[in-house]
Amino acid sequence: MMDEFITLRVRPGETVRFPNLCVACGQPARERLSVRRRRGQVVRRFDAPLCAACARQLTRRSGQEERWLRLGWLVVVVGAAAVLLLSVALLPLAALWLRLAAGAVLALGSALLLRRWIVRQAMAAELPEKRAVREAVRLVAFGPRAMTLAVARPETAAAVRELNAGAVVAPAPPGDTPPADGAGAEPKEND
Numbered sequence: 001m002m003d004e005f006i007t008l009r010v011r012p013g014e015t016v017r018f019p020n021l022c023v024a025c026g027q028p029a030r031e032r033l034s035v036r037r038r039r040g041q042v043v044r045r046f047d048a049p050l051c052a053a054c055a056r057q058l059t060r061r062s063g064q065e066e067r068w069l070r071l072g073w074l075v076v077v078v079g080a081a082a083v084l085l086l087s088v089a090l091l092p093l094a095a096l097w098l099r100l101a102a103g104a105v106l107a108l109g110s111a112l113l114l115r116r117w118i119v120r121q122a123m124a125a126e127l128p129e130k131r132a133v134r135e136a137v138r139l140v141a142f143g144p145r146a147m148t149l150a151v152a153r154p155e156t157a158a159a160v161r162e163l164n165a166g167a168v169v170a171p172a173p174p175g176d177t178p179p180a181d182g183a184g185a186e187p188k189e190n191d
C-alpha cells in the first residue's frame with residue numbers, strides 16, 4: 001500500500017478536516033484516532049475519524065507486545081541499577097559522592113534509552129491489523145505554518161484534499177519519498 005502525502009497550510013491550533021468516515025476502512029465513524037508527532041519540545045496533534053471496529057483494533061495487543069510492555073519496566077530498573085553500581089565501582093573518581101552523582105546521571109540516561117528501545121520493540125511486535133489502523137493517517141512532518149500527512153486510503157486522501165482545498169500546498173507526486181523521519185524534517189512551504 002502506498003501512502004499519499006498531503007501538505008497543508010495548518011498553523012498550530014488549527015484543525016485538519018476529515019470526512020466523517022473511518023480513515024482506516026471507510027465505514028461511518030464514531031471514534032477518533034489521535035494522530036501526533038513530537039519534534040524536540042514541540043508536539044502537534046489532531047484527531048482523525050475511526051469506526052468502532054477499527055478503534056477496537058487499536059486496543060488489541062499481540063502476546064509479544066504485551067510481554068515487552070510488561071517486562072519493560074523491569075528491564076529499565078535492572079539496567080539503570082547495573083549502570084549505577086558499575087559507575088560507583090569503576091569510575092576513576094576519588095570521591096564516592098562524585099562517582100554516585102556521575103553514576104546517577106549515567107543511570108538516568110540508560111533508563112531513558114532502554115525505555116525508548118522497549119517501546120520500539122513493543123511497536124515492532126504489534127498486530128498488523130493494529131498497525132494498519134494506527135498508520136491510516138500519519139503526521140510525517142510539521143512546521144510553524146504547515147504540516148505533511150501520509151494517508152493510506154486513496155479515498156480518504158481525496159476527501160482530505162477536497163475538504164481542505166484552500167490549505168493544500170502542493171499535490172505530492174505519487175510515490176514521493178516521505179520526509180526523513182525525526183528531527184529537522186520541515187514540510188516544504190512555498191510562500
Ligand SMILES: [Zn+2]
Nearest residue numbers: 022025051054
Ligand atoms: Zn474502520
